[in-house]
Amino acid sequence: MxxxxxxxxxxxxxxxxxxxxxxxxxxxxxxxxxxxxxxxxxxxxxxxxxxxxxxxxxxxxxxxxxxxxxxxxxxxxxxxxxxxxxxxxxxxAEYAWESRVIDVPVLFEDPWTHETLMDFRDRHQDPDATDLEYSAELNGYDDVESFIDAFVGAPHMVTMVGFVPGLPWCFQMVPRERQLEVPKYVEPRTATPSRAVGFGGAFSVVYPVAGAGGYQLYGRTPVEVLDVDQELPAFEDSMVLPNPGDIINYRRIDRDEYDAIRDEVEAGTYEYDMADVTFSPEEFFEAPNEYNAQLLEAVA
Amino acid sequence: MIEIEAGGVASTVQDDGRTGHYHIGVPPSGAMDSYAHALANHLVGNEESAATIEMTYQGITATFTEDAVIAVTGANMSPTIEGEPIGTWESVAVEAGDELDMGFATSGARAYLAVAGGLDVPEVMDSRSTYTLVGIGGHEGRGLEAGDELPVGATPTERPAVGATVPDEYVPEYADEETVRVVLGMNDHRLTAESRAELCSAEWTVTPEADRVGYRLDGPDVEFEERDQPFGAGTDPSNVVDLGYPVGSIQVPQKPIVLMQDAVTGGGYATVGTVISADRERLAQRQTHDSVYFEEVDVDTALDARETRAERLDAARAAVE
The missing domain is CATH 3.30.1360.40 (Gyrase A; domain 2)
Incomplete structure (x- = not known):
């Protein structure tokens, strides 16, 4: 590697x-x-x-x-x-920009997205598998665990923000051979929980609000990417957290940590683990694994 | 203050929209028919940027708590004050306690109510426009409901006399405006030759799924050329690597959707053209089941149309008396 x-x-x-x-x-x-x-x-x-x-x-x-x-x-x-x-x-190659590394904790196989994805099996390519089981098999992983390991194994760069306010499209910062790719649902769902973490095409996303969606559903984050009332400290300047060029580090958490973070978010006191970094495309291309590790030290 | 007694089908506070936040997914919002919105404001002496109430298909019922000067423009919803019909595209004086009652649209889809002083709801990102999807702007970020109270700003010192009207020649005949002009482009080369030609010749009809986000149209199936899908695009031939959607752009999951003022700002469907800026407000006045035809124009024709539309608005303002 x-x-x-x-x-x-x-x-x-x-x-x-x-x-x-x-x-x-x-x-x-x-x-x-x-x-x-x-x-x-x-x-x-x-x-x-x-x-x-x-x-x-x-x-x-x-x-x-x-x-x-x-x-x-x-x-x-x-x-x-x-x-x-x-x-x-x-x-x-000569370009560099000010970016941020943002820690995004994720409860994979959470009960909320699980209930949603089971409700819409008739719109999915593989009605007999979960979205994670389907994605793991399609990308050549033996099981869901190793697929999740790959998903959280390297950070994802926010390559575009939109659709609705605050939704980041994120492209994993690994060589093409290791990039994950999955189709979107055959027919879009009419429901997706807010803060669902999904994947479609070559992009991971976080759904800012509940609504329709067509990405494969993997988990849910307790943290917000959109805070229209700007109550959380991280949203002082903008109601949207992710910006193009930011780097998201999905981190696997358990239900206890999910609940603890969610309590803090709902109390308006949660402090995001994030740090300013300078991002150099050239250094990243030269040695992505080493460069990612260096970037992630900022939120370690 | 305006006290809402019935909110109608979908009534929201709108101004001329918010800019500078599209790159983080925030659409402009703002009046769907900015010509009618601008003239309603002009009739009561407001700046064009003042907030009005946009009413869709059915108007509001509301009581004014103070004397006010109002104007109703856009779709005809047969407004009455205390049961007496009032003129539209006209500056009208109302007294404290008067009830405005509006019915269903008989022509056009959206009407605008301006009040001298403008609706003084808080600004969000420098705009009073309502964007209901995430609940920002306007009155509590949502459509108007019975019981809502809307504050009115200070009355402008200079304004047209009560009874001033927009002459008929400047009042659109919405029923006749079934053709909207489009600049094809972006990903139109991915359509089959037949579908590309059909887009601008077929009769499209407005489906019930037509709102401030987008107008979904019905008509013939639109087909894309089959290809090996590029990495990251998704599997359907209509899919592209997610990209930015212009306001007014036409995307074709199967049938066309034209994005409007509350547009989704980007996504993974191929965009094949854009309704020109002068004609989006005409599309916004088409009713469910109405016909729509797309007429292909080049960008300079689109720019000329924009100028013509601006001149017509200026002339309409100048003709108000």
Whole structure:
């Protein structure tokens, strides 16, 4: 494992596309990779630094990014020209950004997501297995335990936030060969518990609020990713905790710890275990396992 | 103060929306028909950004606790004050204790009630717009219900005279507006040639699943070209690696969904085009079972349409007397 590294992939030429008259959507790659995501991060950070007139929303995506513009101020073609200029000038390898490592405790095989997934077996590829059993087998693991070990065995980077406020899409920080991949439900569920931890495509997610969903359900975290009343100390500046570029460390906990943390969250006193770090794509690519271990020391 | 006696089907406080938070999943919200919202505000002397009540399909019943000047625009819901019909697209004086009663929409889907001074609910992220999915903004983050009390801001010193109206030529005929213009793009190349052509020729109908998040339309099945799905995208041909969804964008799980002001901000369905900014408010006035046609335009036509729409709003404001 010590010799593992992540090889950057060759990306196609970006596709610059109009989202009507007031959005520009840029597709960097059809498939997910850290190379594509880091490029999206680097470009959108440079867009923010340049403070381009008329750009009103600046949204990095997993392997793409999107801007909302005010066409009364700037023509989409002028924005696209500037984006091409930025694209030509950045070198992701030289990039680094301020990030945070966030500890997210998870009770796997919890009673709440278990009840939900059993309610919707008729919408699943494998009605006779649980979502974890199905995912373990599909990814070549002998059992659920070893699949969970892999899931928590390396941190996951927040590569996009959205769908609803605070939902992080997270891509595990391991070489492609070790990345997990599972389909979404055949038919989406009409219900998902809040704080459910799920997986779909190549992404883990935390559902901020109860609602519909199509990701495989693995567990539930006692901590919030969205606090609209901003009562918890970690939400002083924003009602949303995860931001693109943050690093989530899923940590397996038992029911006692779940209940203890949940009590603190509900009392509004819970202090998140998180730390500021500087993230270097180049160092991560060179030696992901060692670099991850170094990052995680911040929350150890 | 406005005391709500009946909230109607789906009535929320909305202004011109919140910006700057899309990247963490917060949609703009705000009035779905910003033309009707802007003129309601103008009729009572408010800034365009003042908060109004957006009513969907059925209006509210409410009592004013103080004298006020109001205007009702948008869909026609036959408003009455103390049982007497009042004009719409018109500045109307009401007295303390008067009851406003509105019925079902006979034309269009959404009506707007502006009150001189605007609805003075607390701002969340610099906006008074309600976003019910997570319960923020507006009145307690939710639709209006009997018993709610809404404070009204200070009356503007300058405003059109009571009785001022928007001339008929500036009042939309919602029933006729079945065509909305779209800029195709983003992932439209993944559609089969037949489906791509059909998207802009078929008759679509508005399903009951049409709300502030999105308008789900019914019509012919839309097909994507089969491919080896890229890593991370999921297994269905309509799936892509999760990406950002523009407001107004059309995604096609099987049938089209057009995202509106409370849009989900991203996800894993291919987006194939975007309803242009000038026409989203027209779509927002289509009723369940109404027809919708998409007309393909290029981006410069979309920009011209935006300018034309802004000029029409300016002209409507100037014509109010």
């Amino acid at each position: 010590a010799s593992e590294r992540i090889t950057p992939v060759d990306l196609p030429d970006p596709r610059y596309e109009y989202g009507g008259d007031d959005h520009v959507f840029v597709d960097l790659a059809e498939e997910m990779s850290f190379t594509a995501n880091f490029k999206a991060m680097a470009i959108t950070q440079r867009v923010a630094e340049r403070d381009i007139d008329g750009v009103v929303e600046n949204c990095p995506g997993n392997a793409s990014y999107m801007l909302r513009i005010d066409p009364d101020v700037v023509h989409p073609d002028d924005v696209i020209a500037e984006l091409k200029d930025i694209e030509a000038s950045i070198d992701v």
